[in-house]
Amino acid sequence: MNDRDSILGRVRAALAPLKVRAPLPDWEREIVIMREARGNVDAWTLFATRMKAVNGTPLDTAPALVALLEKENAFVGYCDPALWPKLKPSFPATFTVETTFDRTRVDHYAFGITRAAAGIAETGTLVLKDASTSSRLAALAPWIHVAVLARDTLFHDLPEAVDALGEDANVIWCTGPSKTADVEGILIEGVHGPGLQVALLLD
Amino acid sequence: MARQLIDQFAAQLPEDRRASVYGGSKVGHEKRTKVLFDHFPDADRLRELAGEIKQHVVENLDTYLPKIEASLIAAGVKVHWAATAEAANKAVLDIMRARGATRMVKSKTMVSEETHLADYLQQNGIDCLETDLGEFIVQIDGDHPSHIVKPIIHKNRREIAQSFERHGLGAYDDDPQTITRRARRFLRKKYLEADVALTGGNFLVAESGRLVLVTNEGNSRFCLAATKTHIAMVGIEKILPRDRDLALLLNLLARSATAQQLTVYTEFIKGPRSSTQPDGPEEMHVILVDNGRTDVLESDCREILRCIRCGACLNVCPIYRQASGHAYRSVYPGPVGAVLSPLLAGKKFPELADLPKASSLCGACNEVCPVNIPIPDLLLRLRNKGKEEGAKIASAGTPPMGGWAVLATQPMLWKTAMMGGKILDVLPEKFVPVPAFRAWTDQRTLPGWRGGVFRKWMRTRETKPRQPTVGP
Ligand code: SF4
Numbered sequence: 001m002n003d004r005d006s007i008l009g010r011v012r013a014a015l016a017p018l019k020v021r022a023p024l025p026d027w028e029r030e031i032v033i034m035r036e037a038r039g040n041v042d043a044w045t046l047f048a049t050r051m052k053a054v055n056g057t058p059l060d061t062a063p064a065l066v067a068l069l070e071k072e073n074a075f076v077g078y079c080d081p082a083l084w085p086k087l088k089p090s091f092p093a094t095f096t097v098e099t100t101f102d103r104t105r106v107d108h109y110a111f112g113i114t115r116a117a118a119g120i121a122e123t124g125t126l127v128l129k130d131a132s133t134s135s136r137l138a139a140l141a142p143w144i145h146v147a148v149l150a151r152d153t154l155f156h157d158l159p160e161a162v163d164a165l166g167e168d169a170n171v172i173w174c175t176g177p178s179k180t181a182d183v184e185g186i187l188i189e190g191v192h193g194p195g196l197q198v199a200l201l202l203d
Numbered sequence: 204m205a206r207q208l209i210d211q212f213a214a215q216l217p218e219d220r221r222a223s224v225y226g227g228s229k230v231g232h233e234k235r236t237k238v239l240f241d242h243f244p245d246a247d248r249l250r251e252l253a254g255e256i257k258q259h260v261v262e263n264l265d266t267y268l269p270k271i272e273a274s275l276i277a278a279g280v281k282v283h284w285a286a287t288a289e290a291a292n293k294a295v296l297d298i299m300r301a302r303g304a305t306r307m308v309k310s311k312t313m314v315s316e317e318t319h320l321a322d323y324l325q326q327n328g329i330d331c332l333e334t335d336l337g338e339f340i341v342q343i344d345g346d347h348p349s350h351i352v353k354p355i356i357h358k359n360r361r362e363i364a365q366s367f368e369r370h371g372l373g374a375y376d377d378d379p380q381t382i383t384r385r386a387r388r389f390l391r392k393k394y395l396e397a398d399v400a401l402t403g404g405n406f407l408v409a410e411s412g413r414l415v416l417v418t419n420e421g422n423s424r425f426c427l428a429a430t431k432t433h434i435a436m437v438g439i440e441k442i443l444p445r446d447r448d449l450a451l452l453l454n455l456l457a458r459s460a461t462a463q464q465l466t467v468y469t470e471f472i473k474g475p476r477s478s479t480q481p482d483g484p485e486e487m488h489v490i491l492v493d494n495g496r497t498d499v500l501e502s503d504c505r506e507i508l509r510c511i512r513c514g515a516c517l518n519v520c521p522i523y524r525q526a527s528g529h530a531y532r533s534v535y536p537g538p539v540g541a542v543l544s545p546l547l548a549g550k551k552f553p554e555l556a557d558l559p560k561a562s563s564l565c566g567a568c569n570e571v572c573p574v575n576i577p578i579p580d581l582l583l584r585l586r587n588k589g590k591e592e593g594a595k596i597a598s599a600g601t602p603p604m605g606g607w608a609v610l611a612t613q614p615m616l617w618k619t620a621m622m623g624g625k626i627l628d629v630l631p632e633k634f635v636p637v638p639a640f641r642a643w644t645d646q647r648t649l650p651g652w653r654g655g656v657f658r659k660w661m662r663t664r665e666t667k668p669r670q671p672t673v674g675p
Contacts, residue, residue, distance in 0.1 A: 130476060
């Protein structure tokens with residue numbers, strides 16, 4: 001007998017004596033929405049507050065992004081080719097920006113700019129989908145990741161975002177910078193992924 | 204009377220180790236409570252619901268397993284079934300050999316700890332590297348995780364700095380920031396060189412065929428951005444019925460595990476990467492692993508299969524805090540391990556039959572469990588099973604109750620004993636010449652003697668019948 005049949009056989013045998021099986025409960029989505037996100041709140045304001053609470057950096061203009069990158073001494077980076085024409089006018093000539101990501105030089109890029117498919121206001125989360133992320137690595141390997149977000153893609157809360165997962169092969173929610181507390185419970189950011197997670201609102 | 208093994212282990216635990224485990228778990232528990240109840244008006248209702256959903260899945264696995272298989276296949280995933288640890292490991296090796304792959308990067312998965320996958324692959328010439336910081340440290344130390352969420356809760360930074368130095372990751376420096384940066388630098392090369400990524404799975408959604416993975420460090424994301432083949436080893440109980448149930452379970456998991464509103468990276472995977480995406484696996488495999496779970500399903504403790512491996516019950520458990528994870532001699536420590544480990548052990552149940560006794564039955568584990576598992580009840584059922592099967596180890600550390608039975612059935616003897624008991628107040632416990640008693644009091648202190656009070660009260664109480672109360 002193959003493993004599939006033997007496992008299914010054992011499962012059926014184990015469950016056979018049960019006279020009634022536990023039913024699947026239904027539940028109201030409101031119960032999993034955080035107090036802070038209940039009622040009428042502006043989505044971007046809530047998003048920015050919640051994102052800051054997890055040490056993320058919400059920005060709403062391209063010049064603000066340029067100022068941040070300069071402050072971080074991050075002058076070499078990657079940008080999604082579809083986004084670059086829009087951002088280029090704000091970037092001075094001191095920057096070197098490439099629009100293809102070369103995986104043999106991951107440490108060459110101080111920042112990566114890619115598109116976010118959406119945001120979740122309740123949790124300050126960025127939603128990246130394969131369909132709109134120009135490169136998974138570019139959104140992960142550089143120290144700074146900038147996710148470009150459109151206001152009308154913001155979900156109010158987490159259940160809304162779950163309902164919209166859709167058919168994409170890969171959806172990832174990023175809530176703040178990569179982090180660990182493995183060493184003595186001390187919080188350190190930027191373990192394998194970005195140490196600085198930026199959301200740039202660009203309508 | 205022999206001491207319980209877990210007591211022995213706890214007694215020999217070096218003080219700094221106990222301090223690490225105690226401190227780490229206590230902080231974890233306190234933060235969790237605050238976050239969960241600050242965020243939700245009815246947090247306990249959420250736990251009950253999540254428990255009902257998972258219990259439903261457990262009791263309907265016969266329909267959910269074929270369903271998840273079909274949805275995975277529809278998403279372009281190759282599905283494998285593994286009845287045993289050996290079968291699961293072999294499935295991984297076969298996939299690697301078929302691809303001519305020799306290098307694997309691995310994200311943290313408890314089921315691969317169960318099957319000792321890393322050792323097996325190394326023996327078969329595969330280079331297999333843990334990428335979660337804690338698991339990486341455990342691996343270079345040849346150690347074992349002592350907590351299911353915080354694998355190195357038992358280590359302090361000095362030990363970690365020493366092992367980094369030993370393994371050529373830089374001169375001794377115990378700054379956690381330096382340790383983390385060095386791991387970052389070392390591991391990112393490895394991701395890019397690897398052929399295959401191995402992950403576990405936190406949830407598998409039956410209706411959509413989505414595999415859900417959560418990490419904070421981003422290591423599983425890196426694995427899935429850099430390699431061309433993805434293998435996920437998942438226990439057969441990890442299924443959720445609907446996508447919408449994720450909203451409930453993800454909220455509870457992150458808060459229960461690390462007191463976060465959401466884990467930093469929550470990845471929803473539905474097959475290999477799409478053709479427009481340059482990075483990520485072209486091929487995806489899911490191995491559905493039994494390895495003793497159908498035994499658990501058959502037992503009267505099947506509620507434990509609801510577990511989502513959050514570690515909250517470890518953090519709150521007074522025994523875990525004193526004894527540390529290694530005291531449980533198995534992959535799953537703490538209250539969840541005291542139930543799950545003996546059951547997963549199959550024929551080796553008698554070897555772990557003492558674990559269900561490592562509990563004061565205080566009920567704290569049930570109270571924190573995000574899927575509301577009645578762990579204390581399950582512990583009692585397993586104690587019973589240990590007794591029935593005559594597992595010797597199950598009665599170690601239990602004071603012999605025979606003497607008590609004689610006393611309790613003979614009123615005269617009982618009375619004398621009650622009077623004599625006062626001696627215990629003046630006689631230091633360690634001088635009581637009964638070895639069985641000594642073994643028990645080694646780690647415990649008795650409260651002051653109060654025996655005989657009931658009889659005295661009985662004699663002197665007023666016997667006047669109570670006045671009937673006058674109705675309104
Ligand atoms: S038994 Fe409950 S509290 Fe313990 S790890 Fe599992 S889900 Fe968490």
